[in-house]
Amino acid sequence: VVRFQPKDLRIEMSYLRLLGLSSSSPVEAAEMLKGGSDMEFTCIKITNLPYSATKSSILKFMSDFSVVEGSAHVMLFPNGKATGEGYVETTSVEEAQRAVQSLNQTKFKATYGERIVDAVQVTRKEMRGARALMANLDCASTSTSGADCRGYVKVKGVPFQATTADIKNFFHDFALVEEDVCIVLREDNRPSGRAFVQFESVQEARRATEKNNTVFSHAHGERGVNILQVTREEIERTLASAGGGAVQPGVEKNQQQQP
Numbered sequence: 468v469v470r471f472q473p474k475d476l477r478i479e480m481s482y483l484r485l486l487g488l489s490s491s492s493p494v495e496a497a498e499m500l501k502g503g504s505d506m507e508f509t510c511i512k513i514t515n516l517p518y519s520a521t522k523s524s525i526l527k528f529m530s531d532f533s534v535v536e537g538s539a540h541v542m543l544f545p546n547g548k549a550t551g552e553g554y555v556e557t558t559s560v561e562e563a564q565r566a567v568q569s570l571n572q573t574k575f576k577a578t579y580g581e582r583i584v585d586a587v588q589v590t591r592k593e594m595r596g597a598r599a600l601m602a603n604l605d606c607a608s609t610s611t612s613g614a615d616c617r618g619y620v621k622v623k624g625v626p627f628q629a630t631t632a633d634i635k636n637f638f639h640d641f642a643l644v645e646e647d648v649c650i651v652l653r654e655d656n657r658p659s660g661r662a663f664v665q666f667e668s669v670q671e672a673r674r675a676t677e678k679n680n681t682v683f684s685h686a687h688g689e690r691g692v693n694i695l696q697v698t699r700e701e702i703e704r705t706l707a708s709a710g711g712g713a714v715q716p717g718v719e720k721n722q723q724q725q726p
Contacts, residue, residue, distance in 0.1 A: 509563050510556045510594040514585045516541070517575060518549040525553050528575055528584075532566045533558040540598055544676065550695060554594045563588045589704065596698030599669075618672025620664050621697045625650065626687035627658045634662055637683055637692075638675060642667060651705060663702050672696050 538556035
């Protein structure tokens, strides 16, 4: 459910450009963020998986639900290590809903200890996009004409005082402008500690993940940030459900509310 209220419909062009959306109307833009009829939420994204999780263990976790044969996938970093995320496709939207209601915030089988996983319903398009990122597919050879060949990352653990300029500076060795960055806000319009960054290509976004777990800025303390390559669909879903929207480029530190 899209939770944009009238005051939230002042959607900044900064993250409309980030999503590759084109609209002269904020209301129309909000409708675009809801997703269209071509996007079926038949898939499940599972996060906080044990790094030792396999396709077989995901299927076992989903054993009480009807899934598409061969649809379980464990996501990997470029170095081959598990990201802690996985996907599986169910046979219907209703089955996906039932699975999420039952499995979200539950243990990933006793074999793996007390690990609690999150399960969220996503579109088939998002799952395919995530798999394409993992396979490092060449956009020009696998996409239709006019397809979005840009790459995206999610940055978690961003200092609450950080601005879009600070995030751009963190990625100083990439060709970015501030409009390529958006900071996700909480419902109270305070920074959530999450941000999305757009890169010129999928390959550049993958290169950006090499900065995973590095210190964001010594001026903001010694905290490292987590960087994970994501699809455009995940950004759309996140921003559509974020009650506070996103920070536009150029907001000064003293203008941002503190958590």
